[in-house]
Amino acid sequence: MLLFETDDIPPADRVDAYREAAVAETGSCAIDHEPGPDGHVNKRIEAWHFDPFALYHTSGSGFRYWQTARHLRMDSWNTISIITVPAGKGGFIWNDHQQAMTPRDLTITNKSAGYWEVNWSGTGATLCLLADAAHVGPPDSMIHTAVPHIPHSPITPLLLNHMQALHRAGDHAAGGASANDLGQATLSLVRALVASVGAPSSTRRAIADETRLVRVLAYIRAHLTDPELAPARITAAHNISLRSLYRLCEDGGLSLEQWIIRRRLDGAHRDLTAPEHAHRTIDAIARTWGFTSPAHFARRFRQAYGSTPRTWRAASAPNTGD
Secondary structure, three states: OEEEEOOOOOHHHHHHHHHHHHHHHHOOOEEEEOOOOOOOOOEEEEEEEEOOEEEEEEEEOOEEEEEOHHHHHHHOOOEEEEEEEEEEEEEEEEOOEEEEEOOOOOEEEEHHHOOEEEEEEEEEEEEEEEEEHHHHOOOHHHHHHHHHHHHHOOOHHHHHHHHHHHHHHHHHHHOOOOHHHHHHHHHHHHHHHHHHHHOOHHHHHHHHHHOHHHHHHHHHHHOOOOOOOOHHHHHHHHOOOHHHHHHHHHHOOOOHHHHHHHHHHHHHHHHOOOHHHOOOOHHHHHHHOOOOOHHHHHHHHHHHHOOOHHHHHHHHOOOOOO
16 A cells, blocks of 8 residues: 655655654654655655554665664654565664665664664665564563574574565455454564574573464465475474474364465466566466476366466456557
């Protein structure tokens, strides 16, 4: 959902307008802007809600965004932010800790952490999950301990992939019946991330047990396009037995193989009508999503959607006639 865009705002008013929009969504903060190639500030903010989180995608010309203890005193809203920089040359600062931010990096912080800043130079973007810290659970001290160690957590790539998937799904996912479930899955991954590097061993074990299914499914989502993805590989990655994996899925009310196939079908279903994949053959798209047999893919696609891949693609093609 588009929240803010500078295109229709006079250049002289854009800094104030952006600040007003940012404060309304994230609370008290400070912002510096870097003009774009045209000499003006250019910004776009999109937002989606997966309770208790809001997902923000901010893009445009370079900027610095920071919060301090003074901002917390100004509005008493202690937020937790999970941030990645999917485009541009970015950076993150938390007190004495600094790290470069690329599309493969993730960081976490909250407003009580002291000084923190995220920035990018040139044309870039940030993708940020934001929630009231009280709704996330881990105490501030645990989050503060975790911040400099996030790059080394095994949960980081799972949460990063999850955030990217939420962004790709956008309005469809946020407006659908599964939005609350996606929010709870996000919450479990965030808690697991913080606990993995910021909690004592007893707490890490407890949270690991509570979030194991969520982490397994996040791992599967991150490897859906790999045709070698198999139960044995999943168990090895999570240090559990095959029997434990199937029991975990059964307790969660799902069939592992059917869950994987349906997510792969959903990905192929989406790519078949995406303009950026219009030049690719149906078989190539199917292989991308782990289907090595065209006949098996066509049969499962028809069972799931009631039409063949070719019919679906043709029906969804734009009408180029007069």
